[in-house]
Amino acid sequence: MNKDAKIYIAGHRGLVGSAILRRLEREGYTSLVYRTSSELDLRNQQEVERFFEQEKPEYVFLAAAKVGGIVANNTYPADFIRDNLMIQNNIIDASYRTGIKKLLFLGSTCIYPKFAPQPMKEEHLLTGILEPTNEPYAIAKIAGIKMCQSYNRQYGTKYISAMPTNLYGENDNFDLQSSHVLPALMRKFYEAKESGSPYVEVWGTGTPKREFLYSDDLADACVFLMNNYEDSEIVNIGVGEDVSIRELAETIGRIVGYTGNIRFDETKPDGTPRKLVDVTKINGLGWKASISLEEGIRRAYNWFLENKIVAAK
Numbered sequence: 573m574n575k576d577a578k579i580y581i582a583g584h585r586g587l588v589g590s591a592i593l594r595r596l597e598r599e600g601y602t603s604l605v606y607r608t609s610s611e612l613d614l615r616n617q618q619e620v621e622r623f624f625e626q627e628k629p630e631y632v633f634l635a636a637a638k639v640g641g642i643v644a645n646n647t648y649p650a651d652f653i654r655d656n657l658m659i660q661n662n663i664i665d666a667s668y669r670t671g672i673k674k675l676l677f678l679g680s681t682c683i684y685p686k687f688a689p690q691p692m693k694e695e696h697l698l699t700g701i702l703e704p705t706n707e708p709y710a711i712a713k714i715a716g717i718k719m720c721q722s723y724n725r726q727y728g729t730k731y732i733s734a735m736p737t738n739l740y741g742e743n744d745n746f747d748l749q750s751s752h753v754l755p756a757l758m759r760k761f762y763e764a765k766e767s768g769s770p771y772v773e774v775w776g777t778g779t780p781k782r783e784f785l786y787s788d789d790l791a792d793a794c795v796f797l798m799n800n801y802e803d804s805e806i807v808n809i810g811v812g813e814d815v816s817i818r819e820l821a822e823t824i825g826r827i828v829g830y831t832g833n834i835r836f837d838e839t840k841p842d843g844t845p846r847k848l849v850d851v852t853k854i855n856g857l858g859w860k861a862s863i864s865l866e867e868g869i870r871r872a873y874n875w876f877l878e879n880k881i882v883a884a885k
């Protein structure tokens with residue numbers, strides 16, 4: 573991408589989109605375009621087509637999506653499959669119709685089978701049944717991958733797909749019903765410390781294992797792939813290490829400075845038992861994560877403390 577190339581960041585206020593925007597601004601890209609969901613509802617095909625015809629972006633980072641944690645996915649499966657299919661179909665097709673140069677589609681590691689061998693390799697896609705709590709969301713993401721690959725095959729486009737592991741960082745969702753585990757626990761431990769509560773409730777058994785990547789590392793990887801990768805095959809983005817939910821809770825509790833107990837609410841789902849990605853491919857391309865979990869949690873917690881009135885609404 574030239575520094576003056578017109579780049580559209582879909583979802584620029586979200587966890588991922590805001591990190592990509594910061595990254596591009598820092599690197600000196602000067603022609604960035606973006607819209608909030610109230611300015612442009614990406615589920616509306618006509619509005620999306622009009623926007624692409626007016627703005628004519630050259631590069632697209634597709635980081636707009638309906639996103640949520642395990643309970644949100646399990647409670648609103650129709651919203652997750654519908655919104656994601658609509659948003660990605662509209663953007664990918666409008667990108668083709670207006671002849672953009674390149675698009676990066678963001679999938680997720682939930683596209684892999686529930687019991688995929690660990691660490692999960694790119695070739696494990698479509699080799700087994702999916703985790704039921706987020707199957708509709710995962711099916712939408714798999715459709716997005718296949719749509720990019722099909723457009724590349726039939727129309728000769730350059731649409732690449734990245735599969736990030738679980739993410740966290742600035743501008744995360746801290747709503748306790750709809751968020752992912754890391755921001756939820758950060759808020760729960762903070763509020764328990766402030767109120768002097770004797771325990772913090774952690775969902776599930778605490779035994780599932782997850783891998784966590786800081787959003788700035790992901791943004792770095794996305795810009796790297798946009799500039800250095802052209803293949804249709806998907807690419808995992810992760811750190812290559814995972815922790816149990818119990819270990820995660822203990823680490824966050826220590827960083828927040830909470831001295832009470834942890835209680836596990838086993839009425840809540842555990843989801844996939846383990847989700848660790850094989851990062852051999854992206855490492856081989858020349859990219860590696862650089863922010864450790866401990867450092868990332870400290871950075872995200874500082875952001876949360878500075879923005880908690882907005883973040884924890």
Ligand SMILES: NC(=O)C1=CN([C@@H]2O[C@H](COP(=O)(O)OP(=O)(O)OC[C@H]3O[C@@H](n4cnc5c(N)ncnc54)[C@H](OP(=O)(O)O)[C@@H]3O)[C@@H](O)[C@H]2O)C=CC1
Binds near residue numbers: 583585612634635739
């Ligand atoms: N968070 C995670 O742990 C992971 C995320 N991903 C993927 O990364 C991508 C970004 O996720 P993340 O940043 O966490 O999500 P967020 O929920 O933080 O942000 C999503 C953004 O999408 C925009 N958006 C949602 N619906 C619409 C709509 N109908 N019209 C226009 N814009 C819309 C929102 O815009 P606005 O703010 O203006 O309303 C929002 O800023 C997604 O594809 C997700 O699947 C993959 C793996 C893990």
Ligand SMILES: C[C@H]1O[C@H](OP(=O)(O)OP(=O)(O)OC[C@H]2O[C@@H](n3cnc4c(=O)[nH]c(N)nc43)[C@H](O)[C@@H]2O)[C@@H](O)[C@@H](O)C1=O
Binds near residue numbers: 709
């Ligand atoms: C990124 C990925 O994120 C989702 O999958 P997930 O990894 O299962 O998501 P999660 O972060 O919500 O939970 C991880 C683990 O943590 C436990 N857990 C404990 N206590 C809390 C808690 O307080 N909140 C949440 N949300 N989980 C908790 C929870 O029970 C589970 O065992 C997908 O739906 C899909 O969106 C997707 O692609």
